[in-house]
Amino acid sequence: MSNEQNDRIQGKVVVITGASSGLGAETARHLARRGARLVLAARRQERLDELARELKDLGAEATVKATDVTDRGQVEALVKHATDTYGRLDVMVNNAGLMPLSPLAEGRVDEWEQMIDVNVKGVMYGIHAALPVMNQQQSGHFINLSSVAGHVVFPGSAVYSASKFAVWALSEGLRKEAGPNIRTTTLSPGAVQSELPQSVGHDETAKQVNDLYEMAIPADSVARAIVYAIEQPADVDINEIILRPTAQEM
Numbered sequence: 001m002s003n004e005q006n007d008r009i010q011g012k013v014v015v016i017t018g019a020s021s022g023l024g025a026e027t028a029r030h031l032a033r034r035g036a037r038l039v040l041a042a043r044r045q046e047r048l049d050e051l052a053r054e055l056k057d058l059g060a061e062a063t064v065k066a067t068d069v070t071d072r073g074q075v076e077a078l079v080k081h082a083t084d085t086y087g088r089l090d091v092m093v094n095n096a097g098l099m100p101l102s103p104l105a106e107g108r109v110d111e112w113e114q115m116i117d118v119n120v121k122g123v124m125y126g127i128h129a130a131l132p133v134m135n136q137q138q139s140g141h142f143i144n145l146s147s148v149a150g151h152v153v154f155p156g157s158a159v160y161s162a163s164k165f166a167v168w169a170l171s172e173g174l175r176k177e178a179g180p181n182i183r184t185t186t187l188s189p190g191a192v193q194s195e196l197p198q199s200v201g202h203d204e205t206a207k208q209v210n211d212l213y214e215m216a217i218p219a220d221s222v223a224r225a226i227v228y229a230i231e232q233p234a235d236v237d238i239n240e241i242i243l244r245p246t247a248q249e250m
């Protein structure tokens with residue numbers, strides 16, 4: 001890694017939603033090692049506190065804000081916490097999400113609504129809260145977590161895929177509207193090790209997901225992709241990354 005690349009992450013203020021486990025937590029660890037100043041958000045405060053202690057032991061600056069991304073006011077408070085703490089916000093990682101897959105005929109409407117609330121509205125609220133700050137600064141970077149399921153649909157994925165196609169559309173719309181100073185990255189992973197498969201409550205689908213996730217790659221692979229997007233020069237916007245296990249056909 002060149003010093004120049006290192007400097008592009010050093011000191012950046014990065015908010016990560018869904019930082020209490022999986023891809024969010026691993027991304028925080030990678031960015032902490034590179035000198036970013038972190039704001040960790042999720043609902044499970046004790047997990048965030050534990051991670052913040054770990055990052056501080058690495059010499060990083062990290063602060064915690066318990067946040068439910070389905071609540072617009074809480075997301076606004078999260079961004080305010082970042083700017084109150086560090087005076088700016090450089091990167092908003094809209095990562096919080098869940099994946100309770102099931103066939104449409106099962107009619108698990110509560111789970112569908114939860115996916116729309118977290119995966120779609122959570123991202124919208126993140127954009128809504130952070131965009132004015134970035135416009136004011138005339139710089140900033142959104143990294144929004146879509147999925148391979150935001151590019152393909154398979155039996156059981158209809159609503160999850162709809163939510164992740166929506167993330168893609170939100171990111172692309174933002175890119176076209178946000179002007180020359182704000183970067184937008186849509187990151188679409190395939191099977192990656194995390195707690196995500198635990199959100200599948202439908203037994204038959206859970207079995208299929210567990211089979212797929214036997215090939216899952218470490219969360220570290222996504223964290224490195226996020227680092228790559230952030231460390232580019234300000235005039236280079238990595239718009240999309242699709243990242244799968246080599247063994248994943250879908």
Ligand SMILES: NC(=O)C1=CN([C@@H]2O[C@H](COP(=O)(O)OP(=O)(O)OC[C@H]3O[C@@H](n4cnc5c(N)ncnc54)[C@H](OP(=O)(O)O)[C@@H]3O)[C@@H](O)[C@H]2O)C=CC1
Binds near residue numbers: 041044047069095146
């Ligand atoms: N792992 C994979 O294979 C893939 C993951 N993704 C996407 O990556 C993102 C991260 O998932 P991943 O790390 O894998 O899964 P995890 O289940 O490990 O993490 C999900 C995170 O989202 C948080 N979260 C869930 N609901 C809310 C909420 N209402 N408000 C705030 N935070 C919430 C959880 O924290 P808490 O419960 O404490 O609130 C947790 O930190 C998701 O958007 C997922 O769709 C995309 C493709 C593949």
Ligand SMILES: O=CCS(=O)(=O)O
Binds near residue numbers: 147148149190191192
């Ligand atoms: O989001 C989940 C990853 S996959 O099932 O679409 O590969």
